[in-house]
Amino acid sequence: MTDQIQDTANTEATAEEKVSFGFEDVSADEKVSRVKGVFRSVAGKYDLMNDLMSAGVHRVWKTMTMDRLNPQPGETFLDVAGGTGDLSLAFLKRARLQGERHGRHHVRANAIVCDINDAMLAAGRERDDVARVADQMSWVCGDAMALPFEDNTVDALAISFGIRNVADIDKAFREFRRVLKPGGRFACLEFSHMTATPLQEAYDLYSFNVIPKLGDWVAGDAPSYQYLVESIRRFPKQDEVLRRIEEAGFSNVSCTNFTGGIAALHFGWAV
Template sequence: MTDETHPAPDTGARPETTTHFGFRDVPEREKAGLVRGVFTSVASKYDVMNDAMSFGIHRIWKDAMADWLAPRPGSHMLDLAGGTGDVAFRMLDRMRGTGHVTVCDLTESMLIEGQKRAEAEGKADRTDWVVGDAMNLPFADDTFDYATMAFGIRNVTRMEDCLSEVYRVLKPGGRFMILEFSHIPEAGMQKLYDLYSFNVIPKMGQAIAGDADSYQYLVESIRKFPDQEEVVRRMRAAGYEQVKYRNLSLGIAALHSGWKI
């Protein structure tokens, strides 16, 4: 008597690819909608919450981004996940009134907040506001002199697709700079930061924005984001050269820079 194993017939179905949404695994096709829901919920309080969560330090980080990028006057920039325009307006100021920034964000309500600010600050004629997906940008090849992305790339479903798309739309000689929450090299400090993040930030979100769940996701997404060296590796794999990073506030955040050469 023999024991034979008969494989099940192949129906052609394949397991659905998943990705992380905070600490949850979700189908890739669902993540963009979930992220859009988070930022739609918090759009009107987003800048206030940034100040509260970071004690205003996010402004220093964004100034450091502008300092390192040092965009030339008259340049055309792309600001991805630019939402309320915080980075875009800094870059326009650095370009001394002669440049232009196209702000692209997945969430329309965030862009509406940014447009209001642009009109109030007299910058509406030097900004465009485009609803778009960072993994499939609605722009032609070789369009922009610079691209920036502050606190957005960790929300993208596939970072590699975003990096490739930005590389495509940059002009030869263009530069991409990422500002993102990162990893503190010293384990004890990282533990203290995690205690603050998980125990305080969602409660702030509830008190200020009326939404603890969205800020719980944002805290979880920070912990799921790869470390500084892994981001460097992925940028190089996408074709960027002269890739470097700088830690900010001990590594709570990091700036990554790469060039299309």
Template structure:
């Protein structure tokens, strides 16, 4: 069994961290893009493999915490970043009974293509806008959105502090930030079971399902390099958010971080 790797990298090392490899400055984004071009058509399968299907439960819980309004009188708008397939945006619109609008921003056009097709088939094309853009340099004016969400995407961003500052910039005063991400397991025994499953089961199954296990190897490794819950909460505070908190799901396999812009 492969030895557990914990989130020992400093945040400033993340721009050159691609899984357990160190890559050249400016190289990570293209490598990450290639991963998601490969898995876009099987994105739900990927998340099912990574979480044992629990990502669906965690995403529903995230939208419950988001608590979107059920009236469009205020023109409430959600920005979902790195959410190309429209999963969180769709859940949010359904939770609001169709009252709110969402903008999905993703750097990967393959993921956006999947999202546009799904929104069209679900009859939500008039409620969800899909825009290609970089989380580090969002193509939106200041104070444009009431809420910002990012689910299982922040660890793939090279410059996470910059992306967090951008999140705060585009939020209105009183806006809410929510980030759902795979995190550090804090339950004895479960951590060892999860590591064994992650390293020994997920890449081979990914290879069997999609014909390529390499993207899944990167995704498993990227989780271990992501800052642990307390450190990531500190990074959110450093970006200027207030009332920052987090809650663990399934023993810390995933964590939902939140913050407010005042």
């Protein structure tokens, strides 16, 4: 009887260790490995595909994310799963404009792009618009679940369309809280769930029938974009994400739906 109880416990423990990779359930280690493969495959076409899939609307969502982060001169920004550095470039531009507006043009912000995938970082370094702010940007290959930074070291942190690719999002949220200074701001922009069932059904029809074909045509990789749409469907709903961010130690956490819930911005404070 004792052996049977132990076997049941072991089975349950094994099941708990599984995480989602699209519609598959895999081990955490396998998810990390397979996500690396996905983004290594699509790195060269990543920015173009984002524009095509969202008709450029992702840029509006990122602008609204920057509105909430309110970059300031002299701050350090950590861009987790930052890929090619979109958010970091936007943060530096906003901070520079703020400095010019308030007579602090000589005080510069800094941005750290941290991504687990070296191919994405390499694609970012090659961007033409990176050259003019290269001395304000750092590129670090690191895992969101074990950030290679000291406690209380950054003023603002964001993760954009990356948290659903993390094997243990609760662990990542705790890491984000750890590295933020007291009073630091946290923004999580992610594809989410539509606020009305008919809209969700229409979005699913588009996602599953168009995006993988687009990925095949543009990036030569339909499976990676099939994973993308599956991972969105498996990602927790907005209220659940909000609760988990609060449990990681953030305060005044809020959620703003963009474009009917296609994307959602979760925002919190490290206080």
